[in-house]
Amino acid sequence: MTTDLPLLSNARSDRVRSVRSLGRRAVRQRVGRFVVEGPQAVRELLSYAGHAASDLYLTSSAAERHTEIVELANAVRVAVRLCTDEVLAAMTDTSHPQGMIAVAEPVHVPLEEALGAVTGRDNPASRLFVVVLTNVRDPGNAGTVLRAADAFGAAAVLVSDASVDIYNPKVVRSTVGSLFHLPVSVGAPVPDLLEACRAAGLRVLAADGTGETSLPEVDLSAPHAWVMGNEAWGLEPEVRDLCDDVVSIPIVRAESLNLAMAATVCLHASSSAAR
Missing domain, CATH: 3.40.1280.10 (SPOUT methyltransferase, trefoil knot domain)
Structure with a gap:
């Protein structure tokens, strides 16, 4: 159950800053990660390229609304982490990240x-x-x-x-x-x-x-x-x-x-x- 998960509430934590830094191309290229925002995009990531996803961050209210996405994340063994609205906003460059983001590895092919x-x-x-x-x-x-x-x-x-x-x-x-x-x-x-x-x-x-x-x-x-x-x-x-x-x-x-x-x-x- 997502309600049993610890809540990320410190918007200045190293984890939050690390995710936020993925907005910069140089960082994405160095660490091999990028951010996926919003329920629709996250759902498609988990459904079609779940192997590339590593973490799912979402608010408690988003977890309640999108139980199927949480189930998808669990099915492909992606870490699910609850966070406050303030933390989620601090992780992205948008004012309204729609309640959830995921971190994933690049999905391009040769x-x-x-x-x-x-x-x-x-x-x-x-x-x-x-x-x-x-x-x-x-x-x-x-x-x-x-x-x-x-x-x-x-x-x-x-x-x-x-x-x-x-x-x-x-x-x-x-x-x-x-x-x-x-x-x-x-x-x-x-x-x-x-x-x-x-x-x-x-x-x-x-x-x-x-x-x-x-x-x-x-x-x-x-x-x-x-x-x-x-x-x-x-x-x-x-x-x-x-x-x-x-x-x-x-x-x-x-x-x-x-x-x-x-x-x-x-x-x-x-x-x-x-x-």
Whole structure:
């Protein structure tokens, strides 16, 4: 029973400071841990990647409301620790962490393994595409693209070395648990990512407003990779040159779509073509 657990009440304790420090990228990389906030994300972590979780911190009221999450934590042998609202708030960079957070190890996989998800023999037709993030710097955009990739059945997400850290708290919050649903590979330079995609038999498609090929004209029935660029300047010319085609989204009136919206449109098109 959670009510039998000791209550963490000192917001200045070493444990609290240690969890709080995971908001900094340098600390996350040094200790190999990151924070997952909120019931939905924590539930997905425990359900899909429970082996990566180490600690669950939650208030007494959250424990009463979300008994199934506590049961999940116990089932995968994650330490459950009750704490006050003040302690929980001190552990995160948000004012309202929704009553619980978890600490976990990174869940990304090697590039070859991520691409194996689309090239495997038992791969369903709905997972014939991957997403490549190049120089994506905004945490909210990165998280939203990852969530869209999950929603529309992408086989994997590949994140370049020049992009935002996917374990940034804002990225993790934006994925709302999708981070734990599909293979994510991080850290490779963009040319290496595109070369690996092509070697795996994927057609490499640049999503860019300068493209002369319109999205409705593209054959998305074969395995392919969508290459997404930076929020401000899009894809660099040298990256576009490495792609098999440059695809634009037809727009009626607005000047352009932001990265997350453009990615969602492209991924929906890929998902529809696979049905």
